[in-house]
Amino acid sequence: MYVRDDEGLRSLVASMRGTDIIAVDTEFMREKTYYARLCLIQIATDDISAIVDPFVVKDLSPLFELLRDPGITKLFHAGSQDLEILVKMMGEVPAPVFDTQVAATLAGLPTQVGYQALIKSLVGVELGKAHTFTDWARRPLSPEQIQYALDDVIYMPKAYRVLHKQLTDAGRLGWLANDFEKMADPATYESHPEEQYRRVKRASSLDRRSLAVLRELAAWREIEAQKRDVPKRWLVSDESLVEMARRAPNDINSLTGVRGLNEQVARRSAEALLAAVQRGREVPDDELPRFEKRKRLEGELDELADVMSAVVRVRAKEHGVAPTLFATRDDLERFAGGERDASPLSVGWRHTLVGADLEALLDGRVTLSIHGGRVVIGQPCAPLETGE
16 A cells, blocks of 8 residues: 555555554655655555655654554664654654564574564565665666565564563563663654764874864754754764864864865855864863773683683573674673673573673683583582682
């Protein structure tokens, strides 16, 4: 079904009421904008599938009302960007949510499994990839494009049913609660301009005073890109931001001399850029930002992380999941360096399945050995004593 008017949308929504799940996907473009430009919305239940054309359907409120229904689980696959778009349009998260990419990892599929691979594995259907790079903003859409868009949701309800049963039977469905609660938290999709400097490439190379300048410049860029609805890189590149922060220009001549800075942007926004630099220069010494240095244990974190990785791989194999679902390399290094309180390895099912083992390993209470060519995690032992 291809919905191209308000009446058609109202009729579609009426036919979907009473369902317990709705698969949702979107097609969008954002190469030339800050905010994603919504081009299509695809939705499906077990029996009905449709695409909604937001270019011609002017009143999307019936659909949003359906997505707000707390009795309907909204299904996504790698849905963070879809949710970001919907949150901006609806003003809230269409909760509760279930992400099949996240759930699939607990069912033994690879981390970040693609939708085509997921459907082939769980439903046995081979989906085409011919329109992966389609310009969804162009009209009219061909029948092949329409079918390709529909395929993104038609099979998702069945895949969800299979995943739900597998995870329920394995006692793993509850493991997903924290992940999906975060996806359903509106704060996940909020923009914090004052924190954007942390994402700037090579920001860590700056001293604290320069970092304060960068914080102000990156915040200005974020807000300005939102106002103009243009990609941030179109205003100022990361490299130019870092160079400005390092030089801290105080007049138009020194500002336009920053390598890579677009001259038109520099002159049009000179007052705002110089004001941002000045704000950074005026930050009190005791309030200067910093990148927290990782606490280090005795020995090399790389070596500790290598040993911890062996434990993670053993437990991952035992439970039939990808090792990265338990922890990334960065997670392990931070855990080894003493950053345990905020670690995903310290809470919930990750702590139960592997985090407790890693704590014991770092505390010298378990041993690793090789038996039959396999790594074996030994039984808890007494803590090691050190002498003078």
